[in-house]
Amino acid sequence: MSDTVTINIDGQNYEVAAGANLVDAAKWHAGNDIPVFCYHPKMDPVGMCRMCLVELGTPGRDRATGELLRNDDGSLQIRYFPKLQTACTTTVSDGMHIKTNTQQVIDARNDVLEFLLSSHPLDCPICDKGGECPLQNLTMRHGPQASRMYFEDKQLLEKHYPLGDLIFLDRERCIQCARCVRFQDEVVGDDVLAFHERGRRLQIITHSDPGFDTYFSGNTTDICPVGALTTADFRFGARPWELNEVPSISPWDAAGENISLSMRLDRDFGGKAMIKRVMPRQNEWVNEIWITDKARFGHHFTRAEDRLQQPQMRTGGTLRNSNWEAAIAAMAATLQGADGDVAAIAGSGMSNEDLWALRQLLEGVGAGRLGAWPPTHDAAPHLEQVGVGAGTNLSELGRGDAILVIACDLEEEVPIWRLRLKQAQDRGAYLVVANARDTRLEDFAVQGARNDKVVEGDAIRYAPGEAVSVMRDLQKAHPQIAERLSRAENLVIVAGAEGLSLAGSEALAAAAANFLIESGHTGSANNGLLSPLPGANGLGLHYLGFTPQTTLNIMQEPPRVLIVAQAELLDDDPAAQQWLSQVETIIYAGLFDDGISQRADFILPLQSFAERDGSFVNGERRVQRFYTAQGPMGQALPAWKLFGGISQNAGIANLKPSAAAVMLELSGSVAAFQGASYRALSRTERQFPDVGGRDLYYGGTAYTNHGGIGLQIPTAADRGADVQRRDMADVAELRAGEGELLIMPITRLYNRQRSFRPSLLVEQRILNPYALIHPDDAAAAGTIDGDLIEIVAGESKVRVRASVSSEIAAGGVALPRHLTDAAVPLSASVGTVSRVTDAVAVR
């Protein structure tokens, strides 16, 4: 069997990939746009809308002999079906002939459109989809010029039906293509939408509580071929043709979702360009054409009024507004006078350029302690060695491949990975999820079958804190699972840090790396290690020398001068107050004041990702750049300019004129970034499926990638280095003693993190503080579901409501970060749980 077949489209022969359907093949190879409404290239065809009807013929064969029939002139005899066929449900076969422009086809399209429009409201002037609407475009191209129907006969239905807090449904506009229902079912796996009633009464409903309960709901508005689904965020915000698109990268997680910021001037933002909406930008290696709701609806912090806007300096004991010139000069003097006792803690929202400028500054003043924030995950050294191979595309994983996800909750930490891994399992990959508690991905792993397809997977439940030994002893404890994993053609292991200390997360990554090395799954595409490092640039921190161990070291031995760069120490860990008090001078640069202004001597406003150029390294080591979109808030500067300015003032290095120039120097100095100039990062190539062009009907309103697909840093294994397994004989694991429990901080996607708080739309979805505890442990602590409990771990003391459930294994308490203002420990630690009996507090 060859991989290609020859088909004839409108009299022209094309060689197309075998197994494709006619819509895809005609579009990709012949540039022939067969119109569709219900078909979407990322989903199975259903042939519901009948818009893709074509004349279809195949070479005739003699019934007796099976010989191909020929005409008198020797050409093959093509037998056409008597009726039109749907192109989306037809798989190409050799010698197939289709005609897409005959009168019969034209009439059929005309009729389908006339039928769809028979009850479609004429809302186009105010419809958010108007201008980028497949129904509008296809009607212009293929539709009837006038309607034969009575206008009065149109159905009048509800125009403003909320499907959850984020998405509104206009029931009149819906053409019942089921793209949204199928997307939730097939692609996401959160089966929360459905059709209700029949015929002309058919309508979309949500049957979850809260409504439309999924982290991917915004994508349904992109693939909706009409304006039936609109987002609460962008509703009536602007007309699509008025928007300027700026390529960017989601600042939230390690996936590095490619997004497009739709910008427009706005009176409410002082007449400056402002983000009106966030749309997906196609990058088939990273996020395909999907983005999470957090990326889509979480942009409001970029123009929050309480952002820092003015440099401040402490003079005479009080913090006073200052100007950049004075502040930079004062900081240069402070740093030079510190005798090299300077350290820096950088957050994972800093771009590579910022980190490079900060590192140059610190090296210039003779200091070397570079800390990464938050100090929770330490898998980066192993990702550098045996991370997923260059060219990895999670959507290539399928039958014969295997995936192990251990000690993380991808649904909450990196939702796009969870979506893509779930789809890999749909395609036949074997998915194993190991954790001390239930996670969303585990539901899929053990599901057995979905959408009439058998899916394979297993779940491993271990006692809290045991992740490392489970990974290390996988062969012994779970021989069958280990066997299937090691024999898989391709193997990807995702190792997190849930229930682990910082050292534990490093050990888990080492154990996972050992497994990969032993089974030979390193150094090639679609094989290797992943880790859900927090923030957008967790790996950039590593490659530029900022490590979480150094942060712990800084916390233990505070320096004289500490630079805190876009790291919200007090927001993440209120207990940091204690060691911060030992620092003589704190220089804080960031977006928000998280209370550090009480102590800091310099408060410096930084620009967010939307206001400047820069680049992030995502969890798959892809260096991706983002572009300037929004005007700066107040006097905020990009961090590279601030630290470069101090360097220049201190006579260390000249300030670079642009982020591009910083990157050019960086790519020449740090081996990992070799060749990563802005020009190289902005390279694009044609991707399947074609989305975002004038053919919105096909892939939806996701944008074509004009900003660059990024450049992947090769791992040591990719470069052919001999990666060695590490001896893991004795691993110090956290063990809870008698009467103690393991306190495991966990991540929730929607939380009250400082930079997420201004996105008020999502506020409804943020849970109240809670702690998940096993019934046995709850009984031991004398508490029941809903009780107020006090969790004490070292310095931190948290009071939350107990959620008693066997979703978590006995011996541990899962405590979500950033839901409560109290000091949740940074990493897992041993502690105690007791019921609060103080009547006032309970009330």
Added chain:
Amino acid sequence: MNVIKGFQTTAKHLMEDAVTIQYPEQVQKFHQRYKGRHHLRRYENGLEKCIGCSLCAAACPADAIWVEAAENTDEERYSPGERFAKTYEINMLRCIFCGYCEDACPTEAIQLGHEHQMSYTDRRDAIYTKDMLIDAPAEGAASTPQQVEPGAYNRSIPDMEDPS
């Protein structure tokens, strides 16, 4: 000969009325279709006809119109549809009075009137805001925003007749 011919023409017109008028004492008569300053119209019940669709701005060849839309609620209703113009501005220095906005308007909200005496001493004064452009409500009708019965207006775009 030619000179005589020329004077004959002059003599013929000597007897006719003057074409020139004494502006501003005398005011020229405008044709019905004369395109002067824009008006934003209201329905008889006082609600605004403009639904903030921005099609006028899209049609404008001089990029003179700026619209920002927002959503109506029954507590604060500006137009009978779902959407209204929160900001509506026309830069009269840019406007070429072509009337394309009027043609593009799906609700006949914007119409070019007969006022032509516009002068400014500051460029900013040439930007006519919504307050300056919109007609006063008809006698007895309330201005906007109005508080209305919930569900009284349930169409995205009102029917072209007066919905009251």
